[in-house]
Amino acid sequence: MLQGIGVSPGLGIAQAVIYQQKKPVISAVKLEAEAVETEINKFKQAQAEAKQELLQIKKKVLQTAGKEKADIIEAQIMFLEDPAVADEIINLIKNGYNSAYSANQVIEAQAQMFENLPVPEMQERAVDMRDMGRRLINILLGRKEVNLSEITGDVVLIAHDLTPSDTAQLSKDKVAGIVTEVGSRTSHTAILARSLGIPAVVGIPGIVEQVGPGDLVVVDGNSGEVHVNPDQLKLNSFKKKREKLAFEQKELESLVNKEAVTANGIPVRIAANIGKLSDIIEAKKVGVREIGLFRTEFLYMDRNSLPSEEEQYRAYKQVVEAFPERVIIRTLDIGGDKELPYLKQAKELNPFLGKRAIRLTLAEKDLFKIQLRAILRASRHGNVGIMFPMIATMDELLAAKKLLEEVRAELETEGVVLTNPVEVGMMIETPAAALTADLFAKEVDFFSIGTNDLIQYTMAADRMNEQVAYLYQPTHPAITRLLEKVVQAAHAAGIWVGMCGEMAGNPQLTEHLLKLGLDELSMTRGAVLKVKQKVRQITL
Amino acid sequence: MIKQVVTIVNPTGIHARPAANIAKLAGQYDATIKLAHKDKEVDAKSIIGIMSLAAQAGEEVCITAEGNQAEEAVQALVDLLSKPFAE
Numbered sequence: 116m117l118q119g120i121g122v123s124p125g126l127g128i129a130q131a132v133i134y135q136q137k138k139p140v141i142s143a144v145k146l147e148a149e150a151v152e153t154e155i156n157k158f159k160q161a162q163a164e165a166k167q168e169l170l171q172i173k174k175k176v177l178q179t180a181g182k183e184k185a186d187i188i189e190a191q192i193m194f195l196e197d198p199a200v201a202d203e204i205i206n207l208i209k210n211g212y213n214s215a216y217s218a219n220q221v222i223e224a225q226a227q228m229f230e231n232l233p234v235p236e237m238q239e240r241a242v243d244m245r246d247m248g249r250r251l252i253n254i255l256l257g258r259k260e261v262n263l264s265e266i267t268g269d270v271v272l273i274a275h276d277l278t279p280s281d282t283a284q285l286s287k288d289k290v291a292g293i294v295t296e297v298g299s300r301t302s303h304t305a306i307l308a309r310s311l312g313i314p315a316v317v318g319i320p321g322i323v324e325q326v327g328p329g330d331l332v333v334v335d336g337n338s339g340e341v342h343v344n345p346d347q348l349k350l351n352s353f354k355k356k357r358e359k360l361a362f363e364q365k366e367l368e369s370l371v372n373k374e375a376v377t378a379n380g381i382p383v384r385i386a387a388n389i390g391k392l393s394d395i396i397e398a399k400k401v402g403v404r405e406i407g408l409f410r411t412e413f414l415y416m417d418r419n420s421l422p423s424e425e426e427q428y429r430a431y432k433q434v435v436e437a438f439p440e441r442v443i444i445r446t447l448d449i450g451g452d453k454e455l456p457y458l459k460q461a462k463e464l465n466p467f468l469g470k471r472a473i474r475l476t477l478a479e480k481d482l483f484k485i486q487l488r489a490i491l492r493a494s495r496h497g498n499v500g501i502m503f504p505m506i507a508t509m510d511e512l513l514a515a516k517k518l519l520e521e522v523r524a525e526l527e528t529e530g531v532v533l534t535n536p537v538e539v540g541m542m543i544e545t546p547a548a549a550l551t552a553d554l555f556a557k558e559v560d561f562f563s564i565g566t567n568d569l570i571q572y573t574m575a576a577d578r579m580n581e582q583v584a585y586l587y588q589p590t591h592p593a594i595t596r597l598l599e600k601v602v603q604a605a606h607a608a609g610i611w612v613g614m615c616g617e618m619a620g621n622p623q624l625t626e627h628l629l630k631l632g633l634d635e636l637s638m639t640r641g642a643v644l645k646v647k648q649k650v651r652q653i654t655l
Numbered sequence: 656m657i658k659q660v661v662t663i664v665n666p667t668g669i670h671a672r673p674a675a676n677i678a679k680l681a682g683q684y685d686a687t688i689k690l691a692h693k694d695k696e697v698d699a700k701s702i703i704g705i706m707s708l709a710a711q712a713g714e715e716v717c718i719t720a721e722g723n724q725a726e727e728a729v730q731a732l733v734d735l736l737s738k739p740f741a742e
Contacts, residue, residue: 190671190702193678199703225703232709236670240706420666420712426739 117319119294121339122305125314125364126357127271127292128350131330131343133323134263134274134281136249139256144213155205158214161254165195168250172280183393184307187279190240191247200225215255222248242303246278266290271332275323282307292334294341296320308336316341367644371402375647378654383629385647386441386637388615392430395437398640402647405441407563407637408502408615409434411486412449420457424485424492431493443500443540443563443615443637444490446483446515448472458482467568467577472505477514487522491533500538502563507547512558542615544568549597556608563637564601566616570594589618590627602632613637622649629655657729658719661736668711671702678702680735684720684728691717699732 146154173188194200200221207217222244229241253260263272263284271292272285282304285293290313298304298317308315314336326332326343333342333353345353375385386407387398398406414422414430435442449455450471458479463469476483490501503515516539523533543549544565552562566589571578573593576586588594605612613635618624620638622645628636629650638646665673681688681699688699690708692715697704699718710716716736720728 186672190675193675193702197678197701197703198698199701228703228707232707234668234670234709234711236667237706237709240671418666419668422666423739426666 117322117325117341117343119316119319119339119341120298120300121315121336122298122300122302122317123293123308123313123315124336125292125312126336126353126360127290127314127332127334128353128357129269129271129291129332131273131326131328131332132266132270133326133328134272134277135323136260136275136278136281139215139252139258141215141219141252141256143216146208146211146213148211151209151211154208154214157255158204158208158218161214161251162195162201164254165247165251166192169195169247169280172284175284181396184279187243191243191280194225194244194247195251215252218248218251218255222251243279246280249278250280271334273322273326273332276302277304277307279303285311285313287311287313292316292332292336294319294322294326294332294334296322367648370644370647370651371400373402373647373651375650377629377650378652381655383650384613384635385643385650386443386613386615386635387640387643388637389434389640392433394640395434398643399437401640401643403640403643404438406434406438407443407613407635409442409444411445411447412453415447415449415455416453418457421482421485424489427486427489428492431490431499432496435493435497435499439497441498441500443502443538443561444493445502445504445542446473446486446490447476448504450475467571473503473511473515474505477511477518480518483515483518484522487519488526491519491523491526491537492531494535494537495531495533498535500540500561502540502542502561504542504565505544505568506541506555507545509551509554509558512541512555516558543601544572544616546573546597549573549601552601552604553607556604556610559610561610562601562605562612563635564598564612564614564616564633566594566614566618569597569616570618573597589621589624595631598628598631598633606632611635620646622646625649626653629653656719656721657725658717659729659733660715660717661733662715663710663712664737665739666712668714669705669708669716671706674702674705677705677732677735680731681728684725684731685723686720686725686728687722688718688720688725688728688732691719 169188169192173185176188177185203221204217207220208214226241226244229244230238232238263281266289269291272290273294275296276298277295293308293313293315295304295317296319305317314334316334316336316339319341331344333345375383386405387403388408389398389406390410391413414427431444450469454460493499506512526533538560540559540561540563542565543552543562548555570587570589574586576583578587602612611634614633615637619636620642625646636646663669678700689696690699690705692708692710695708697708718729718732
């Protein structure tokens with residue numbers, strides 16, 4: 116058994132195809148003066164041919180993986196035709212070198228240029244440059260590689276790594292699984308495998324040498340295990356497991372358009388947590404109609420300055436329009452384990468007990484007001500709720516609400532008409548807020564319980580620290596009592612109460628939570644169908 | 656020769672997609688157009704050249720153009736560079 120990292124769930128069993136992108140041997144050949152013209156034409160033809168191939172791939176990617184991935188292929192076409200590539204290659208040929216050698220020299224130099232740029236996003240372009248180069252040089256040398264689009268039958272694809280144009284040609288019907296030597300959860304192969312629903316394991320060095328074509332390979336994308344030529348007994352049990360998984364998957368998929376109602380007919384609101392715009396499509400795929408937690412941190416992270424109001428507005432609007440039923444937007448929850456370099460936050464000894472979330476935004480009023488303006492403007496396009504994170508005292512809530520009213524007044528003076536009602540709510544994630552929920556309930560339209568933090572603060576146990584992981588107990592009586600108190604306080608005041616922590620997405624706890632009286636459960640999209648299935652079995 | 660300096664406002668600087676937009680726009684003009692940033696000057700019709708500048712938000716880029724339509728070209732590029740790019 117070989118152990119790697121499971122990056123795309125599911126079980127694949129099939130014969131191996133080894134996809135080896137061996138680097139071609141390219142030697143420098145000095146050309147006679149009269150051969151130069153022919154060689155230039157040969158390059159131009161190859162360039163046109165490579166462009167045709169890339170256009171075909173781009174078209175396919177656009178249908179299967181979306182515009183973002185298609186843009187990567189488009190960039191390769193632009194590289195191919197760029198004067199810094201095409202003109203330089205022709206110059207080298209004019210100096211008397213053969214086309215393949217010239218192309219390789221120029222493209223490798225450009226790839227290295229990208230690798231040496233100080234911006235990570237640009238360094239990755241070296242992969243695209245070399246991917247394009249391999250295609251062009253193979254054409255120049257008349258070299259045929261295993262063409263991934265020509266794979267027939269059910270196979271497990273074994274490779275060192277897959278490039279963007281490689282993965283673009285994969286399809287679920289033909290590829291039962293993928294195993295690569297390098298990669299991580301966020302690598303290109305992993306993302307594409309997940310979006311195509313192909314089980315995948317990455318990070319098994321040497322697999323290309325260890326497995327031969329035709330070997331029977333079992334890929335477990337959940338556990339990260341890869342088995343080569345298992346004995347009959349094991350193979351049978353894998354096949355049984357695969358059948359079971361497939362059956363369960365089918366059962367779940369049949370629930371996409373069904374209502375979330377209990378066996379005795381009580382409807383339950385199931386919502387999704389999302390944290391970036393690409394989650395919209397994913398959430399829609401599992402039939403989600405409302406967003407219970409829209410994390411806005413992605414707009415602020417991995418950049419050098421604050422996002423503008425306009426940029427935020429456009430992002431919020433996109434989500435609000437995608438889910439007309441309801442979108443709860445949480446204001447910036449930064450601090451704790453997430454830092455913004457451009458905010459120059461002081462180092463803290465105890466960041467989870469430090470200046471994070473509402474504590475930070477109330478101190479950075481300009482930043483906060485820009486976000487509130489963007490959210491209010493987006494509220495014109497649908498049904499929006501605003502949610503303040505990490506509230507511990509009434510003063511914090513009132514200060515946040517006051518700012519919101521100031522911003523609303525400013526917008527109205529500027530002539531922005533805000534007619535749609537906007538629900539104002541708060542997260543219950545500090546024990547202080549949970550214990551005084553009755554007081555808070557008079558000031559907000561809803562609560563959403565953030566169990567990850569509520570549990571860690573109540574049990575005084577860092578949830579990232581494995582040595583105290585045993586204390587992270589969602590059903591500890593202390594937590595249950597807090598939840599009861601919060602739900603009662605909400606219902607006594609006539610407001611709704613939801614939950615958006617990990618606990619909400621655990622189907623084993625669904626019955627417990629519904630019996631406690633939660634009105635809404637918001638979870639990662641991967642949990643939606645499993646929880647819906649559970650809801651439909653429960654009698655309240 | 657027409658010459659103008661602009662400050663990049665796109666928050667993530669000139670990464671792949673903005674570079675593609677700039678190169679496409681520059682490609683529509685006959686003029687020879689160059690972008691200079693720090694001590695480097697590149698062909699504005701080359702996406703690779705533009706990306707190699709690794710220009711960040713808040714930094715200045717100098718646009719120069721010579722030949723036919725030089726003035727229009729510089730103006731069009733100034734317009735594109737001095738606002739955030741649509742993502």
